[in-house]
Amino acid sequence: MEWKPDKHGELPVYQQIAKRLEQQIIEGELPPGSSLPAERVLARRYGVNRGTVSAAYEELRAMGLLQSWQGSGTWVSQHLWGVKQMPNWYKYTNGGAFLPAYPLAKRIQEACFDPSIINLAKAELTTSMIPPLSLQNLDDANENSFELGYAHPKGDVKLREVLATHLHEHYGITASPEEILVTSGAQQALHLISLCLLSPGDAIAMEGPSYSYSLPLFSSAGLRLYRLPMDKEGIIPEAIKSLHLEHRLRMVFANPTYHNPTCCVMSYARRRQLLDICQELRIPLVEDDAYGALTIKNGQKPPLPIKAMDASGTVLYVNSTSKTVAPGLRIGWLVGPRSVIERLADAKQQMDFGTSSVSQQLARHFLESARWKNQMERLSGYLYSQRQVMQAAMEKEMKEYATWSIPEGSYHFWCRLVEPMDEQILIDAAIREGVVFTPGSVYGAEQGWLRLTYSWEKGTAIEEGIRRLGKVLGNKTS
Structure with missing residues (x-):
């Protein structure tokens, strides 16, 4: 503007x-x-x-x-x-290979740092839900055994061993430590894939809408993005064939469990079909499972990840501790064929000489103990109460302006406005009223959609934030 x-x-x-x-x-x-x-x-x-x-x-x-x-x-x-x-x-x-954030996304990011604004856009755990992860928690954290040097390019060997066990026990994924790359968050894994496995001009497909649309890294890599249609179960796999025929797809990106931003869950049958089609066409499938463990109390457990049924090495699986433990740890991982992991590890070493040794050791001690199970139980109850507060507030303040479905996992409500509005005008009015959310266009959705997040603010702030948003919508529709 x-x-x-x-x-x-x-x-x-x-x-x-x-x-x-x-x-x-x-x-x-x-x-x-x-x-x-x-x-x-x-x-x-x-x-x-x-x-x-x-x-x-x-x-x-x-x-x-x-x-x-x-x-x-x-x-x-x-x-x-x-x-x-x-x-x-x-x-x-305004030049360089890596493009700046999209203007609307940047406007929202700036508002998120203003403590006077109620934040219904920030997809992070509130501080009280982040478990204590101090050096004193580590049994071997003493000057003789605590490692502070550069880690192995693929990641700390002990952490990768723990991750192999963790993935098998909680996700049904079988992988050796040599098939796991530790990254600085899941986003770095996506960055490595786009830079090292794809070339400028390559065509990739992903859900529409998708969190990936909010990441300029794909455009920065010179990739051509194509949208895959979705229904209530996620990607419609048959669409991959026609899109591939027309554009010769080089890779497909999917977020099948508690999809961001829609929160939909892909059925087992649909996952199987998606994998079969990618295997048939020999197209790698990148599975983003950032929210997969976040089933809300009383919600139905989702199917296992697509990677759990992959026997051919078609799927590159990406996950992290950011949504479940602590975003500040910056610990993510990528699971794939050994040749791919070695290629990406080489590139990562050139970028940053490896993920923080301290963060890797903290993550290892958390993931190999009962703390993981306890944290998931805490989160399940916490997200349930947060979701209930937001749902009640929306029923009271927004029912005549929007519709939504009830998520069984993750952090978000995905809402559709009864009367679509200019998103720039709407977000500016909301910020002036003291509340911020994420418009759907950030994720590639058409005008009239918005994502409301309940993981960060306290219940009273959620209620007040929804009241303010309802006031803005009322003023714009009157």
């Missing part, structure tokens, strides 16, 4: 325009010697009279930032203090 001066603000409009142009000059968006629009052109753009723009230009000329020549227009001064030697950081920061 293009910047506009606030005609009702405390600062005079001409000063707002002058400050805006000054900022663009200093940041390099308007480099020395660049031409500025004629006064009448900028006046039309900002919806002000020409005299207001003239006053803004005059102020910048007095500061030495602008120069004017009769018949030649107005220019950014070539002789600014130090600016002549300053790099054009605007071009640098």
